[in-house]
Amino acid sequence: MLSEKEQTRYLRQLILPEFGEEGQLKIKNSKVLIIGAGGLGGPVSYYLAAAGVGHLIICDRDKVELSNLNRQILHGTNDIDVSKADSAHETLSNLNPSITVETHEVAVDDSNIAKYAEGVDVIVDCLDNVPSRFVINRYSIETGTAVVHAGIDCWTGQLTLLNPPHTPCVNCLFDGAEEDGKPKPVLGAVAGVIGTMQALETINYLTGRETFKNKLMFFDAHTMEWVKMDLHKNPDCSICGEK
Template identity: 40%
Template sequence: MSLDALESARYSRHLLLSEIGAEGQQKLKAARVLIVGAGGLGSPAALYLAAAGIGRLGIIDGDRVDVSNLQRQVLFDTTDVGASKAERAAVRLRALNPLIEVRAHALELTAGNAAQIFADYDLVLDGSDRLTTRYLVNDACVLLGKALVSAAIHRFEGQAMSYVPSQSPCYRCLFSDASEGVVPNCATAGVLGVLPGLMGTLQATEAIKLITGIGTPLLGRLMTYDALSMRFSEFRFRRREDCAVCGAQPTITALHDKAAPEPGDPPLALRRYSGAELLELLRRSPWSLTLVDVREPYEFAAGHMPGSLHIPLGDLPRRMGELRERSGIVFICAAGVRSEHAATLAAAAGLTELAHLEGGLLGLAGAD
């Protein structure tokens, strides 16, 4: 795919980079990228990938623009409220770069339509805010052999990772255990508007690197970002032999809508204590437990359980070694979201006998 005069002019700042040049720009032109979710993450990712000259850009989103989206979903403006996100996004992206093909998929991604939609793309950028969709996208990419750049945001914190078939571990290797409702989305937990701007731009960067083959992508590395402390951290992880979708004997060999475990599924390695259960354990055998408070320093300073170790979630990956010799680890946070995340990270790092306080300290305040 050679570049014509219009393209050479438009992409001249890429052509000046020896790492990209005409060859890299031609790879971008030949690339077919699907963005799942035209939301906070999808907005900046789509704008930058369209500007970068991705040959075919697909946007899948079944929602309509709501006024509360405008705080962070920069693809849209006030006149778009009520319109289809996928359709409006396509109009905006075609205006930005008429030299590329933009496809709008104004529907929800499901297990039933994923294979058909993914077939027209080589790389998927996941910007969905639903956990079940995140697992569906991961499983579809593993089963269909597509590269994936995944990201998630929560309040002031973001995380990102990439996946390349047969080269890297998948999202499920890292987060094998999760259930809908445990991790709140932006609508229930709130989010700093600029946070998805940064994380979505990181996803676009990863996509461009994977397509052009430059740099070191986030393969087997979970990058986390904390906007409050303005700190990036990195957590390395490996492919799990027992991963349900990319492992040696996968149990997921076809796509299902309910990719996250259901109540009644086999018991998980991670224990969940209610406030009352934890207080009872502390009364009986306080020495058998290691309480690890993963909240931010200002929260810890405002009050914490006696004897608890303080490791903010963002610091956990690099401080995991401090927990290796400990037993009976119970992660604690305010509401039980970060503590479950911490336990999942610890499990992926090979720690065992993990638990977290369900409902967090806020729930504990109500227990007796």
């Protein structure tokens, strides 16, 4: 049941014919783990909180820095040196006090991911480094938990829903990828576009639609072009491959 306040707060989506009270109750009863409260985690957590996803768990180990603020809209100038977890908690609780917002100042790794991910309906990968994506991948394969994956680089971003063995895994996408550890160039609005798409896909998944399953959406902000392509498992993948 939705309270009178909830009926009002979510009115504009409750009157969406394909969403309605049924969709609202589904997301109200959902638990979502968002790993990363940066450029992608901002729009993801903003829109999931605003939409009324009942329980958000957000993990990030970093503190807010001035150079984050071109893209990390969860945080403001007054939050510099504050943990992103605390800053996210304040921003999101203010936006929607009727949901549960749980934040943790922690680096998610193999030893602790189960603590935060146990019982969640979906994980949203808002990370900025490949090794941590493999932590999520291992947990996802072990437990069957779906992951809304996204990444941004310069003018481009990509998005897909990973749920091995029904889809490719992170290793199918990133096998052999190397990182130089330098800050990646990025325009904040690109993180905004891709993070917003991640929030949409998360809501789609929670309400029974898997728009990006075995599809990869690629966006180039330089040319303003979207490409949606089929995504296939790598049969030679050392993690999920058949061999």
